[in-house]
Amino acid sequence: MNRIKKEFYQNSAVDLAPALLGKLLCRNIEGEIYKHRVTETECYFGESDTACHAHKGKTERTKILYEEGGIAYIYLCYGIHSLLNIVTGEKGFPQAVLIRGIEGYIGPGRLTKHLQIDRNLNGEDLVFSKKLWLEDDGFTPHYKVSKRVGIDYASEEDRNRPWRFIVD
DNA sequence: AAAGTGATCATG
DNA sequence: ATGATCACTTTG
DSSP states (O other), X not given: OOBOOHHHXXXXXHHHHHHTTTOEEEXXXXXXXXXXXXXXXXXXXXXXXXXXXXXXXXXXXXXXXXXXSSBEEEEEETTXXXXXXXXXXXXXXXXXXXXXXXXXXXXHHHHHHHTTXXXXXXXXXXXXXXXXXXXXXXXXXXXXXXXXXXXXXXXXXXXXXXXXXXXX
């Protein structure tokens, strides 16, 4: 088993979003283990990023983004969809990578539905968890870069950042 | 194109 | 306590 270790997560979300492409998202549901390769990510970086949930500062919901990298940030979007993020970097600087797609399940809300990931797993430690973790089997795919989606509320500068990463 | 759905946060 | 907002998906 090649579970991704703590140090891997102690980097910038901007670098980790592309680095997470091709890694295996692993989920244990009542003893049944599912592994899917990550195919699409986006990064959200710091309070200065007006698209990042933490751009208004630390609140009950966003405090988890300020933790040390290597844990899950999961929130309910539009009252329907659970979205999975990987918190990254040093403690105190909020940043995360949104997992937007895996092999077979494109779309941030669809993959969480399939893997039964919801807010019960918010804060799950991906380094030690038996329910949710990431593995590296050495595969590094080619990918393309584009703008983030669904963030019309952000500043023009932030909307235009090339922070979405998709496997070819 | 538009609804569906509920946690979250700012306002009062 | 109330209301606006929202890192989406499905259906027509």
